[in-house]
Amino acid sequence: MTVKTFREALNETLHAEMARDSKIIVLGEDVAGGAGGTGVEEAAGGIFGVSSGLFKAFGAERVIDTPISESAIVGAAAGAALAGYRPVAELMFADFIGVSMDQLYNQIAKFRYMFGGKTQCPAIIRMPTGAGMNMGAQHSQTIYPIVTSVPGLKVAIPSNAADAKGLLTTALRGDDPVVFFEHKALYPRKCDVPDGDYLVPFGEAALVREGEHATVVALARMVNFAEKALDALAADGITADLIDPRTTSPLDLDTILESLEATGRLIIVDESNPRCSVASDIAGLVASEGFDLLKAPVQLVTAPHTPVPFARELERAYVPSPDDIAAAVRKVVAY
């Protein structure tokens, strides 16, 4: 184990896997940076530094700076994957997925099925996501519910550096397309990361904490917030299982249902908008497959049904807080 930031874990994983597999290529805007400028080579290494050093290590042939052309970036990843490569395309911000959407949901997601299982498309599309930096309505969204709903795409949403490494390694060694979300607020966060080969399987939730009175399911940054909420509730003797699904497609429903057998009370925390969200999806699945286990109405703690506002005060109110989570837990426990 070594203590690493989320950013370092991702960066080192890309270095290690590119060294291991010559078919892995990286492409995106400023993944190296500096081309055509008057300064240094590799002036950026990715806007959040995740691809730092890759250009120096693997060269311009495998670390490809692109013009601002998201549709072509994701489409090129699609084509390279069909032609035997393992492209890792970076979108600077998850919000820009909109520009590339056709290539993602009509092309990448559907190739294998449409073509009768004759091909595979191991394209990985990485993207920073989430609110908390006052970047406004078009740079702060958590749009993973949209891609989670698309058959053919796998969706990984790590909440800590160890899972970031494990999930990215699994994605790079798998044969399916993966949309990989990295919450911006997590990049500087540190934790113990296993050394050497480390794979976290998709569709296997993490039981982050064990407790008695409720089951809290949370994703990405909301896992941290849920831990804070549970720390606060401990003073009142309230404890809960905290489950991080880690991938929303495939989704590990079994771990949630098992926890509910003991607790009967479910809170789902999701930074996305509430309608057709991961929270509403899990609530629906639990209602149909675990109805008898429930002792209280399921509580959804999500952002409101609005775009992400800019002002500090508004964004803070928009993002679910540890207090919101604690209040939801108290509510189901008191039910």
Place this chain on the structure above:
Amino acid sequence: MTLQKTELLTAYRLMKTIREFEERLHVEIATGAIPGFTHLYSGQEAIAVGVCMHLADDDYIVSTHRGHGHCIAKGCDVIGMMKEIYGRADGLCKGKGGSMHIADFDKGMLGANAIVGGGPPIATGAAIATKLDGNGKVTASFGGDGSSNQGTVFEAMNLAVVLKLPTLFVYEDNGYGEHTGTSYAVGSDDIAGRCAGFGMRAEKVDGADFFAVYDMAGDLFDQLRRGEGPAALECAITRFYGHYEGDPQKYRAKDEVATFRETMDCLRNFRKRVTDEGWLTDAELDAVDTEVMALIDDAVEQSKAAPPPDVSEVLTDVYVTY
């Protein structure tokens, strides 16, 4: 040169206002007082002003993430803009938008845009509307060199040609899209050549020369107003700061900005030209400087003191009715 003295003073006042607005933001942002990411327009002032001086409140513009200059040139309230950037309740967009999302529909300013290439398709729609209205109004679509590589921009240009829309596509080539140089990311020799390839008239000017931008934009808008279809204007320019405030600018030679500040400063060029020609005096220009500095001081002071939005505002303005 067809400008009257009052118009020359207006042009100077607008450019100076943009410059000082941005220079002051550069200082204020470093204190941590301003949320989010801010992209400064310093250095590019002559383009926004040279284009927008031809437009009335009911002509339209669409802008970019680097939009403060376009807003000021189009007549947006400077104090309201500053408050918006500070995230205040009485900012131009109630503190909900921020630097990258300033709009003022009374001024025909259809919005800054944080999606590169998001604006040009919107500009074609505004041009369809004015064409249907038959009011002879025009739309200017501002974009950077980097935006010229976006498919949405190609689609918008072709649509404008097909429909003969009164749209001027303005490309401000400031040498970089974020950390990557134009010469790398734009595959063709220039942007104007591409625009011409879509079937529109495309011209190139020195973006640090207000008079060059103003004259050429005027000529192109005349063509638009005659109903002869869209046009493009490529302006060569530089930015005096990083891509965003905080950008370490490793992609730039150390002395690059200092050199450009000497050689490509539109305000300096303007002052020299108007005083050499005897159109304006230094004293007249200095008086504008004083006035502008007072306005910016006032804007910052008011913004600092202004209250933040009430948290209940998170839930408003999503729909008109729901």
